[in-house]
Amino acid sequence: MLCLPRRGEGVAIFGGAPLFLLPESSTGDLTTTLAFAPLRSKRGNPLYYIPVQGIAVNHAQVPLPAHALTAGGVVLCTRVAYTALRADVYRPVVDAFDRALARNDAKVPAVAPFELCYRSSMLWNRLLGYAVPDIALVLEGGKSWTFVGSNSMVDVNSQTACLAFVEMKGVKAGDPSSAAAVVGGFQMENHLLQFDLEKKQLGFAKVPFLSACSNFNFTKTQ
Incomplete structure (x- = not known):
């Protein structure tokens, strides 16, 4: 299991549940809140990916080119700071977010590497x-991994907040050898992620806002 904090020290846990957070009133055993998605791999490729059926912005499915998500799937990478979307996925998602937010009055010039930036005040x-x-990865079985404002917007300075999704560089649209999306560390922050390679599934749960990945209580077992 992996839990990356916004601040402080995160945890990597090898082995079992249950897992509790401080303050104790914030939640019970966090592993009971996990939702699951299958992990798959391609022949000759040791990397696992998540099959994603779509991407939704504000609960509305984003129109994407045919097979845009199946050509490469979605992978997770802590070495990538912010989620990177292949060009044929990036443009529809960013445009859908811009339309849904509808705050042209708050827009400010882009701050690299981000395109959509707003006056945070x-x-x-x-x-x-x-x-x-919200931005959500729509998974098999009707489940979604949803990113709310705390994982979709980044403060680049004291006055500016930007959409924390970037366009992949050096990858052709629809390239089946490339992931459609690489979920980066910023989007993983304060999510509990369980990688079960035996069952070939990823468990994910948002840490309650009253706590954080740096607040696990390892003295409590039940």
Whole structure:
């Protein structure tokens, strides 16, 4: 299991559950909240990927080119700072987010490597980060891995917040040898991720906003 914090020290856990967080009132055993997605691999390639059926912005399916997501799947990589989307996936997702947020009055010039940036004082803030459209990976079986404002927007300075998704460089649109999306460390932060290679599945759960990945209580076992 892996849990990356926004601040402080995260954890990598080899072995079992249960897992509890501080404060104790924030949740019970966090592993009971896990949702699961299959992990798959291609012949001759040791990397595992998540089969994704679509991407939704504000609960609306983003129109993508045929086979855009099946040509390479979605992988996770902690060495990538922000989620990178292949060009044929990036443009529809970013445009859908821009339309859903509909805050042209708050837009400011892009700050590399990000394209969509806003004056942060003009975006309503809430416990789960900026009140912006959710972005979700739509998985098999009707499940979704959803990124709210705390994992979709990054403060690049004291006045500017940007959509924390970037376009892959050096990869052709629809290239089947490339992942359609690489989920980066920023989007993984404060999510509990369980990699079960025996069952070939990924478990994922958002850490409750009252706690963080740096707040595990390893003294409690039940």
